[in-house]
Amino acid sequence: MNRHLVAAYVRVSTEEQAEMGLSIPAQKSRLLAYCQSQGWEIYDFYVDDGYSGKDLERPAIKRLIKDTENKVINIALVLKLDRISRRQKDVLYLLEDVFEPRGVGFKSVTESFDTTTSFGKAAIGMMAVFAQLERETIIERSRMGKFEAARKGRWHGGTIYGYSYEPGTYILKIRESEAKIIRDIYKLYLNYNQGIHTIANELNDRGIPGPDGGHWIKQTVSYILNNPTYAGYSKHKSNLYEGIHEAIIPQGQWKKAQELLEQRKKKHYRRPSNKALLAGIIYCAECGARMRNKTVWQNYPQEPKKIMRYYVCYSQDGTANHMVRDQNCKCGYKNMEDIDNQVVDKLLKLSFDEKLLKNIINEELSNDNTDLKNAARGLNQSQKELHQVKKILNRWYEAFEKGALDPDELTERVNDLRAKREYLEKSISEWEEKMREEKQRTINVKDLLETMKNFRLIWDAADPDERRDILTNLIREVRVNKESDVEIIIST
Numbered sequence: 001m002n003r004h005l006v007a008a009y010v011r012v013s014t015e016e017q018a019e020m021g022l023s024i025p026a027q028k029s030r031l032l033a034y035c036q037s038q039g040w041e042i043y044d045f046y047v048d049d050g051y052s053g054k055d056l057e058r059p060a061i062k063r064l065i066k067d068t069e070n071k072v073i074n075i076a077l078v079l080k081l082d083r084i085s086r087r088q089k090d091v092l093y094l095l096e097d098v099f100e101p102r103g104v105g106f107k108s109v110t111e112s113f114d115t116t117t118s119f120g121k122a123a124i125g126m127m128a129v130f131a132q133l134e135r136e137t138i139i140e141r142s143r144m145g146k147f148e149a150a151r152k153g154r155w156h157g158g159t160i161y162g163y164s165y166e167p168g169t170y171i172l173k174i175r176e177s178e179a180k181i182i183r184d185i186y187k188l189y190l191n192y193n194q195g196i197h198t199i200a201n202e203l204n205d206r207g208i209p210g211p212d213g214g215h216w217i218k219q220t221v222s223y224i225l226n227n228p229t230y231a232g233y234s235k236h237k238s239n240l241y242e243g244i245h246e247a248i249i250p251q252g253q254w255k256k257a258q259e260l261l262e263q264r265k266k267k268h269y270r271r272p273s274n275k276a277l278l279a280g281i282i283y284c285a286e287c288g289a290r291m292r293n294k295t296v297w298q299n300y301p302q303e304p305k306k307i308m309r310y311y312v313c314y315s316q317d318g319t320a321n322h323m324v325r326d327q328n329c330k331c332g333y334k335n336m337e338d339i340d341n342q343v344v345d346k347l348l349k350l351s352f353d354e355k356l357l358k359n360i361i362n363e364e365l366s367n368d369n370t371d372l373k374n375a376a377r378g379l380n381q382s383q384k385e386l387h388q389v390k391k392i393l394n395r396w397y398e399a400f401e402k403g404a405l406d407p408d409e410l411t412e413r414v415n416d417l418r419a420k421r422e423y424l425e426k427s428i429s430e431w432e433e434k435m436r437e438e439k440q441r442t443i444n445v446k447d448l449l450e451t452m453k454n455f456r457l458i459w460d461a462a463d464p465d466e467r468r469d470i471l472t473n474l475i476r477e478v479r480v481n482k483e484s485d486v487e488i489i490i491s492t
Contacts, residue, residue, distance in 0.1 A: 004040040007064050007073040008032070009082045011048040024049060024263050027079045034109045038390070041397065042075050044418075054085035056093075061085075064428075065094075069106050075105045161211035162227060162248055172229070172245035179248045181208060185224055185247050190256055195264075196221045225257050277340045277468055284313035285481040288327035292317060295337060309336040311480065331482045342486040343471070343478055346461070350490075351455035379431035386424040388437070393417050 009032040012024055028045060046060040056062070061084070067073050076099060078084050085091050099106050142435075159165055162182045163172035181203070181325050188194045188202065200216040210216045224230065231254035232247030233240045276282075284291055288357035291311045310333040314323035393414055400410045452474070462470060476491040 005043040005073045006031075006035055006040045006042065006073055006075045006077050007067060008042050008044055008083055009046045009048075009060065009064055009076060009078050011053060011058070011060075013050065013052045027083070030079055030109055031077055037202060040075065040077075053082060053084075054390040055087065056085065056090050066092060066103055067100055068098055070349070071102055073104060075107060077107050077109065079109050081108050081111055086133060124149070132218060132230070160227075161224070162230060162243070170242075173247060174246055178211075182224055182230055182248050185221060186253055189225060190253065190260065192376060196225070220469075228254060230254065275468060276309070277335060277464075278311070278343065279468075281472055281475055282311055282339070282478045282480065284315065284325075284329060284331045285479040285485075285487065286331045287313065287315045289313050289315040289325035289329065289478065290323055291331075292319070310334055311336055311339055331478050331480070332484075334480055334484055338484065339478075339480060340384070342484075343475070343488055346486065346488050347452070347455055347474065348459075375431055375434040379428060379435065382424050382431060384426045386421065386428065389417055389421050390422065393421065 008028070010024055010027045010031070012027070031045075032042065046064045048058040048060040051058040051060075056065075056211075064073075064076065065182065068076070076084075076094075081091065084094065095106060098104075106120035109307045160172065162178045163173060165172055165176050185199055185203075188199045189196070193200070194331060199221050202219050203210075203216040203221075208216070212222055228235050228240055229243070229245075230248045231251045232243050233244065233251075234243035235241075264285055287428045294310045294312050295316065295418045296310065312333050313331040314320055314329055315330055317325045318327075319325065346477050396410060396413050396417075400407075407482065460469065474491060475488055477489040479487040479489070
C-alpha cells in the first residue's frame, strides 16, 4: 500500500456536545484540512457520536480496529489523543497490539509524537496517563457534586413521578395529580393492610396510568413505598438529608412503611434457591408455551412443611401474560422429580445405543459440511466483488488527483461505490462469522457424541449445578404432554 490511506477517527461524548472545537463537524474539518496539507487521502471517517472514552465498546472504534486488521488503512488520525480513549491501557493496546503489528501509523493533529521511536512511545504513554487522570478527575467531581447536592437538600436525580423538575434549579415541585396517587398507595398499604401486588392490581382496575404511561406493576409500587424523596428527604447512597423540596407524605408515615416492609420481608418464606434441572429448556407439548417451575408448601403454616415442586405450563399458570400461548391449555401440573427422571433415563438409554447416536451425528455432520461449503462460496464471491469495487474507486481517485474531476463529480461517482463497498465488507464479515459458526458446530457435534457415550460416568460424578449445565448443553428442548410423556430434542 504505497498511498497514505487515513482512518479519520472522531468522537464526541454527550458531556462534550457543547464544547467549542469538539463538535463532529469541527473535528472532521480539522482532520480533512490536515490530510490535505500532508497530501494524504481519507479512506473514511469513523464517527462515535455520543460515546464516552472510558472504554473501547464503541461501534466506530471497533470498525477501525477491524479495518486495521484487514490492512485497508495505514494511518489512524485523531484531533487529540483523548478522542480515541481516555484510558492509558486502551491507548497502549491500540498502539502495541493493533496498529504497530500491522504497520499502521498513529497521528494526532494537535499533539506531536512519533510512535516509531522508544521516546515517542514513552511520550504517548505519558499523554495517555494524563488523559485517564482527567477522566477520573471528572468522575470524582461528579461524585462530589452529587454528594454536595444531597447534603444541601437539593435534587440531583432527573425526573421523578409525583414531582415536576426544571433542570438547573435543583428543586422539585409537587405535581398534585400524581401526588394524590402516591398518597393513596401509602394509605392502601398502611391503613388497609393491602400487599404490593394487590395495590398494583387496584390501580390498574381504576384505570390509572402508571408512571411510564403503562400498567402498574408491583416493582413500581415497591419503589414508591421505599423512596425517601416522597417524605422530603434528599438521599446520597445510604445517607438521608433534609431536602429543600416539599414532602408528599409525612416522614413518620414513610418510616412506618419501612418498618412494615421489613416485617413482611422477614415473614416471607423464601423459595429454594437451586434452579430446576430443566429450567429454560422445558416446553408444553400441548400449546407450545414454556413451562416454569413452581414450589408448593403443603401443611403450611404447620410444621413440618412438605415442599412439592412442579413444572407447569405458562398458559395454564397465567403468571406472565406474554408467555401465554393458549388460555384454554390444560396440560396440568407435572411432578418435577418424575419429569427429571424420565429425561435422564432417556439420555442413559440413548448413550448405550451407539448405532443410533452415530446416525444422528453423521446426519448433522453432513448438514454442517453443506452449510460450510455454501458459506465459503458466498465469502469468495463477496471478496471478488469487493476487490473490483476498490479498483474502480482507486481509478476515480487517481482521475481526481490528475485534475480530470472536480470534487462534486468525484463525490457523485464514489458515493454509490462506497455504499456498495460497505455492504460487501459487511457481507464478508457475516460470511466469515458463518464459517466460524459452522466449524464450531462441527466441533460441538463431535464433542456431543463423546459426552453422550460417557453420559453415565459424567452424570454420576457431577454436582447439581453441573448436572443442569450438562442437560442444557445436550438438550435443545424437552416437551411434556398432558399424559406426562416426555420427548427430548438433542442439541445438534
